Amino acid sequence: QSALSQPASVSGSPGQSITISCTGTSSDVGNYDFVSWYQQHPGKAPKLVIYDVTNRPSGVSNRFSGSKSGNTASLTISGLQAEDEADYFCSSYTNRPTVIFGGGTKLTVL
């Protein structure tokens, strides 16, 4: 089972918005609204920032938002801040059933 596909890197300037894509198949992203996004700073554990495609856990900034269209889910970070610089991973429930992660995207704040 292949990992979900994410761009290796994205970048943006402070105050701008960026979007990270996560592409799967009809066996996972396309057929279930169970996509999550995690933020991981170097040397730290992942932190859940979006679950069930669009929902933010308590305490997560409303600058983080999620969406989905077909087999592709997206994470958008608006009003980019220096502290947002991190790796971001998507994950999805699959029909096997299992959990599958994306390869990760490194966000650089210029």
Place this chain on the structure above:
Amino acid sequence: QLQLRESGPGLVEPSDTLSLTCTVSGGSIGRGSCYWGWIRQPPGKGLEWIGSLYYGGNTYYNPSLESRVTISVDTSKNQFSLRLTSVTAADTAVYYCARGRDDYKWWTHDYWGQGTLVTVSS
């Protein structure tokens, strides 16, 4: 505040068994509707889900690891454990324990341990 902490050997020899324990504090494994899982991350690489368990006994495993993995629970100690047999260098990774979200949503993890690096080498 719920906290999870992994413990176990940092070095395992090839072909041996990797054993890790996750100790949960600030909440009970044996109550509620949460699954408890293991995820790993090879150095410099992405995340890989290993498996998830409910205290009542139901488990889900990654098919690519299923033949070598066992996840178990000890509710009296508020711990759950990972056992991975016949390890190779490819099993070298930071291993995280994590909690699945409420309402049996084992595919999303909202609390994570700090992670522990396990190196497979002779």
